[in-house]
Amino acid sequence: MTANLKILGKLPEICQVLYYIKNHDPGKLSIICEKASFDLAILSMYKRISRFVLVAIAPLSILVISPSSIAQTRTINCSKATATPEVKFCSQQSYQAADKKLNQVYQQVVSGLSSEPKQLLISGQQSWIKFRDNNCNFEVYNSRGGTGYEIFRNGCLERLTKQRTKDLQDYLSSR
Numbered sequence: 001m002t003a004n005l006k007i008l009g010k011l012p013e014i015c016q017v018l019y020y021i022k023n024h025d026p027g028k029l030s031i032i033c034e035k036a037s038f039d040l041a042i043l044s045m046y047k048r049i050s051r052f053v054l055v056a057i058a059p060l061s062i063l064v065i066s067p068s069s070i071a072q073t074r075t076i077n078c079s080k081a082t083a084t085p086e087v088k089f090c091s092q093q094s095y096q097a098a099d100k101k102l103n104q105v106y107q108q109v110v111s112g113l114s115s116e117p118k119q120l121l122i123s124g125q126q127s128w129i130k131f132r133d134n135n136c137n138f139e140v141y142n143s144r145g146g147t148g149y150e151i152f153r154n155g156c157l158e159r160l161t162k163q164r165t166k167d168l169q170d171y172l173s174s175r
Contacts, residue, residue, distance in 0.1 A: 084147050091154035098161040105168045112175070132160045 078090035106125060110118055136156035143149040 084151075088151050088154075091151045091158070095154040095158040095161065098158045098165065102161050102165040102168070105165050105172070109168050109172060112172075128164060132157065132164070135160065 076086050076089055078086075078093065081087045081090045110121060113121060136153050139156050140149060140152040143152050
């Protein structure tokens with residue numbers, strides 16, 4: 001019995017419980033084993049069902065494609081875009097191009113400034129970005145929820161971004 005207790009101390013807790021039940025109430029152990037077998041059978045069934053669902057439903061996921069993924073998988077001629085997803089994609093691309101140009105010009109201006117004017121420009125640019133975003137949100141407010149909302153907002157953002165780029169380019173050429 002002492003040897004059995006030494007071995008028992010090294011077993012995981014669940015094994016210790018099962019060992020105790022086996023030696024003190026063998027009928028209860030068979031109930032526990034039956035329940036464990038049932039639980040394993042249920043788990044196995046869930047695994048088979050989930051595999052079936054994945055195999056059956058995965059091909060259908062091709063039918064649920066977002067407009068942005070369509071735009072990324074094929075080339076869109078923005079000068080001929082007419083469908084809303086295409087126009088939306090093109091408006092995003094156009095705004096991003098304007099924003100990229102602004103950042104390039106902004107870096108040119110910042111790199112040529114001393115400490116105090118540089119801080120003033122940084123603060124001014126941060127304020128301008130807040131102004132631009134809030135102004136465009138106001139400008140297209142009545143379009144919220146509509147299919148053209150993002151298109152109109154991107155157009156506003158692009159227009160103001162191009163104007164800011166021109167202002168910074170004018171600063172550079174006046175130096």
